[in-house]
Amino acid sequence: MTTTQTYGDVIYNCVACGADKIDFWRQKDYQYTEGSTAKVFHIYRCKSCGTGFLNQPPHRQWLKSIYQYSGQALTQAISLDEVLVREVEFPNCTVDAQRMAQQADELNKSGNYRALDIGSGFGFYTRGLRRLGYRTVSINPGEYENQVFKDLNGDEPLPIMFEDYQSEQKFGVVVMSQVLEHLLEPDVAVAKVVGLLESGGLLACAVPNYASFLVKLLGTRDNACLWVPEHVNYFTKQGLVSLLERNGLRVLKTEQISRVPTNAVSRRLGLKGSLAAVIDAAVGLAQLPFTGLMNVLGLGIYITVYAEKI
Numbered sequence: 001m002t003t004t005q006t007y008g009d010v011i012y013n014c015v016a017c018g019a020d021k022i023d024f025w026r027q028k029d030y031q032y033t034e035g036s037t038a039k040v041f042h043i044y045r046c047k048s049c050g051t052g053f054l055n056q057p058p059h060r061q062w063l064k065s066i067y068q069y070s071g072q073a074l075t076q077a078i079s080l081d082e083v084l085v086r087e088v089e090f091p092n093c094t095v096d097a098q099r100m101a102q103q104a105d106e107l108n109k110s111g112n113y114r115a116l117d118i119g120s121g122f123g124f125y126t127r128g129l130r131r132l133g134y135r136t137v138s139i140n141p142g143e144y145e146n147q148v149f150k151d152l153n154g155d156e157p158l159p160i161m162f163e164d165y166q167s168e169q170k171f172g173v174v175v176m177s178q179v180l181e182h183l184l185e186p187d188v189a190v191a192k193v194v195g196l197l198e199s200g201g202l203l204a205c206a207v208p209n210y211a212s213f214l215v216k217l218l219g220t221r222d223n224a225c226l227w228v229p230e231h232v233n234y235f236t237k238q239g240l241v242s243l244l245e246r247n248g249l250r251v252l253k254t255e256q257i258s259r260v261p262t263n264a265v266s267r268r269l270g271l272k273g274s275l276a277a278v279i280d281a282a283v284g285l286a287q288l289p290f291t292g293l294m295n296v297l298g299l300g301i302y303i304t305v306y307a308e309k310i
């Protein structure tokens with residue numbers, strides 16, 4: 001860590017739409033570990049598509065050194081059982097993974113049933129694609145997630161960054177869930193994805209929404225989207241669509257998703273047992289109309305986009 005540089009190169013154009021009208025928005029201080037020197041990051045915003053990004057971004061080697069263990073802020077190994085317990089409390093990635101895989105399969109017109117899962121995490125997307133009959137290739141640098149993936153799926157992902165991946169074969173479906181916000185030069189990654197897709201093939205891609213109600217309410221105190229320095233890009237729907245379309249994809253469908261953990265309130269109040277269960281149920285019921293409205297207004301927490309290779 002001490003030998004790693006903090007900052008990468010200055011950015012002059014929007015990372016999503018390419019426009020050169022970019023402005024400083026806000027700064028966010030960040031402290032990687034207790035006792036280390038605080039680092040300051042500047043968030044810039046595109047005047048054209050509204051997408052935000054760190055400028056200067058963190059240095060490539062620094063990000064790599066974080067991701068070799070985890071892309072999800074895990075500071076130690078975690079077991080499949082622990083992940084599944086979390087899933088029962090708050091079914092998030094399993095539900096989203098199956099739904100996204102199904103959508104992608106329905107929109108895949110290429111006739112190619114190979115799928116590439118970039119940033120495969122715990123492996124729920126790969127499992128979802130396999131259940132639909134796809135042969136899969138999964139890529140994920142983080143060793144903590146990859147151990148869980150192995151317990152879930154029986155094999156291991158390629159433990160590399162996407163930028164180091166090479167393949168002669170083409171894919172009918174590519175999934176990038178919670179990946180593009182982590183990547184320096186996301187346009188380079190998207191161009192590479194397009195090169196790996198069969199014509200008529202489908203990219204399913206999910207990112208945190210920079211225009212979400214959480215960012216509007218909390219500003220830089222939001223850590224779902226503005227998680228510095230791991231998240232280097234903060235997409236708006238307009239920016240994400242522009243990024244995909246200028247690389248030769250046609251956007252077929254966009255969705256917004258919001259979930260707040262039902263135990264967010266009871267946990268904060270330190271409640272346990274049946275009282276906690278009642279509070280959790282109430283939060284679950286109350287959030288349906290609220291998050292539904294946020295999604296309709298474009299203020300949802302996540303944006304999902306399905307795009308076809310023309």
Ligand SMILES: [Zn+2]
Nearest residue numbers: 014017046049
């Ligand atoms: Zn832009």
